[in-house]
Amino acid sequence: MTKQFTLGKDERLKSRKAIDQLFKEGQRFSVPPFRVSYQFTAAELKFGITVSAKNFKKATDRNRVKRLVREAWRLQKNELQQSVNGKNKGLDVFLIYTAKELPDYSLIEGKVSIVLKKFLKLVNETPVANS
RNA sequence: GCUACAAGCCAGGCUAUCGACUUGAGAGAUCAGGUAGGAAAGUCCGGACAGCACAGAGCAAUGCACCGGUGAAGAGCCGGCCUCCGAUUUAUCGGAGAGAGAUAGUGCCACAGAAAAUAACUGCCCUGGAGUAGCUAAGCUCUUCAGGGUGAGGGUGAAAAUGUGAGGUAAAAGCUCACAGCUUUUGAUGGUAACAUCAUGGGCGGGUAAACCUUGCAUGCUGAAAUGCCACGUAUAGGUUCGCUUGAGAACGGCUCGUUCGAGAACCAGGGUAGGCAGCUUGAGCCCAGAGGGUAACUUCUGGGACAGAUAAAUGAUAGCCCACGACAGAAUCCGGCUUACCGGCUUGUAGCUUUU
RNA sequence: UGGCUCGUAGCUCAACUGGACAGAUGUACCCGGCUUUUAACCGGGAGGUUGUGAGUUCGAAUCUCACCGGGCCAA
DSSP: OOOOSOOOGGGBOOOHHHHHHHHHHOEEEEETTEEEEEEEESSOEEEEEEEOTTTOOSHHHHHHHHHHHHHHHHHHTHHHHHHHHHTTOEEEEEEEEOOSSOOOHHHHHHHHHHHHHHHHHHHHHSOOOOO
């Protein structure tokens, strides 16, 4: 039996190059308080999160927001991951937290779930990649 | 016991489930261990470490500025001296001090005031001349002019030529004297020294050097985006200017001289890469206990203990229970300080009040 | 991580080398006038502990130090 609720190095956006390309060429939509950028790739589902230092002056607060979002994604992303893998594709997703107030976990959990549902719909509409 | 102040310390805990980074073991599945701070912050000082430079001279620039100690070093810390402020028990206690030089020079000191710094003006005094002046006259007084002596008086200001008294004089003045104050030479005593006390001689033409500056001392420049190695990729193309022994540029760091190297250099536009490893965490280190040295900062010896190492960047999330109901806040090469932020609690010391014995 | 620079009325800017009520006609605000009303125009007024706190000085927006808050640069 494999672990489900993981968020290892393979599942995070870790290449500066990939992130630059995502912002340059990727598509985006908005689910307040998030701004979401995404791009279909050949690899697998990858995820990143950032918080502006302009909105949160203290590093502690920025870390707090990032940890909450990572946790929400980790616990809810399984369905999308299976769907993406089923289509034999990859997907890079990058979230930017744009609000100026510190959120609590239940709010983040709800918003991330909305984002995930949007992606599920998107993925189901795209054809299967013939490798 | 309460209150106030000062110093030091701690910075929620436990359990369950699901994760992240990392170290070790294992063929692997996996298992075991470790994982933010007192300020990790501000980047204000000082270093370590690394690269380049380590012929030289001059100028400049920056920083520091009582003395001794401490320490790798410092604008840190400890102790002392001096000055100022506050308190009272008048000799102590507490606090503050960028604490060399104002007789090397230059500048500035609004308003007010005669004047803000060679002393000028007003005034005071003396001598001489003049007068349709006054008094009977010599002469004196008055007015005015010229020459000379003075720096006492001028009440304004933050600040006025050290203050008070006496002598002295035509009028005066540290001009002289006494006392007091400041500064300084020499000597003695005490102290490692700053300095203190005493004696002695000289001086006393404000303030401002966080105005320029002078004196003394110190300082090569650049910072982990340093630096070394491996891998991958492109454009040995284009434009402008300068230069090839008549020397561009570099070493050389801000400039000049000087020395050496020397054929490309600067800018514009454009193209490529932005992966990995080392540096990278164990070090002038930290904590605890004991025995010494020192007033103290600090230090010596012995024994024991624990050490984050990420790289779009880990150190967390949820639930429950307990209590004092959880503040400020997140490592990015590493140390030593300083400064700033901080809910609450504990310990020690000092002072005051109260109660009991 | 390292460095540079700036904070003055609500806004945009002045105030020289320290000197006294910290200015502007700007723009915004308030009151009055003009107009049927509004705008424009005319007249008048208010608005600042010079980012904060210390220090030097007789005296600080100005000089020095420490904080706070902006902006910019370096691959």
